[in-house]
């Protein structure tokens with residue numbers, strides 16, 4: 001598939017007059033179309049709900065768009081819970097899928113009425129202590145161990161993952177929770193990340209549906225929801241085929257009808273916690289080429305760096321790059337596209353074939369809508385960029401301002417040195 005930017009060079013130039021690069025920009029139209037499809041894909045399931053993984057793109061304006069399609073918030077920390085609360089997502093609109101959880105955060109989630117999804121059996125006691133009693137509705141996270149395979153290919157290695165309970169533990173946990181008054185149970189599992197295959201959710205669903213039947217048969221527990229979590233991926237590289245969410249929904253439906261319906265469990269709600277799939281393709285990092293360097297390799301230095309998008313630096317992840325206005329030019333050059341951090345891994349691309357880049361050219365780094373801005377940091381004194389929304393009507397809205405040095409130094413504001421730091 002040819003990867004096309006949702007922004008033209010002309011539009012980018014117009015935006016840059018008001019908001020200098022670098023910035024992340026999101027495409028409202030794309031977000032809405034995708035959310036609509038996602039809803040359609042699971043419309044066969046009466047209780048279906050997507051809990052958007054807040055950590056992927058923790059921007060209230062963007063999450064509010066998803067709220068219009070019935071999405072709740074999947075939170076993993078106190079501040080993410082605060083964000084959910086601020087946009088009116090409380091009660092069953094919150095899924096708290098945390099791990100290594102500080103006990104106060106269980107208490108806070110419970111106060112908001114959110115659903116606590118336990119990562120570990122020891123947290124039954126923690127929640128009881130934090131909340132006085134166990135909530136009536138709770139969930140447990142399952143980790144089958146071993147390797148996760150789809151047909152014959154190994155997708156990931158849950159046996160090495162820190163998350164979730166073993167099979168034996170989840171049986172034990174449900175038994176204890178039932179004794180302690182839990183009335184509605186859920187099962188959650190997240191076994192592979194960024195899967196680009198329509199078979200991931202159906203394969204996972206089959207595993208969880210069978211587990212649900214076994215848990216019900218053995219413990220007579222009332223399982224009301226199964227949470228397939230995140231992991232539905234996007235095609236970062238041009239050669240990958242995008243997932244078809246309609247086919248994924250149908251695949252889950254097939255196993256639902258094969259396993260749950262005959263077991264008399266046809267009322268179970270399907271939940272998801274997609275982050276990447278919901279936002280990833282609908283965000284881009286826009287950056288300007290500010291330096292070129294010709295040494296042992298050909299370098300183009302841009303005004304963004306790994307502090308704006310760390311996936312290439314830490315995972316070696318591929319992000320497609322388009323030189324705006326040169327979409328149809330031949331890729332005659334081979335470049336490393338670098339940021340300015342004092343870290344050699346600060347490269348958005350290595351040995352990338354691109355058209356000739358001139359200083360001042362605008363680079364569009366694709367698929368930064370999830371796990372992009374949110375993973376940002378301040379190393380080398382770098383400031384976080386603005387986030388913008390390209391609205392359906394073509395307007396551009398600021399949805400997070402860029403950090404200023406004052407923000408960067410703000411945690412010194414209780415010290416005398418502060419006034420020197422911000423005197424400019």
Ligand SMILES: *Cc1c(COP(=O)(O)O)cnc(C)c1O
Pocket residue numbers: 053055056074076097098190193194229230231232273274275276277370
């Ligand atoms: C990160 C995460 C998600 C979202 O994952 P994606 O790959 O972005 O879909 C969902 N649930 C949990 C518990 C997570 O940690």
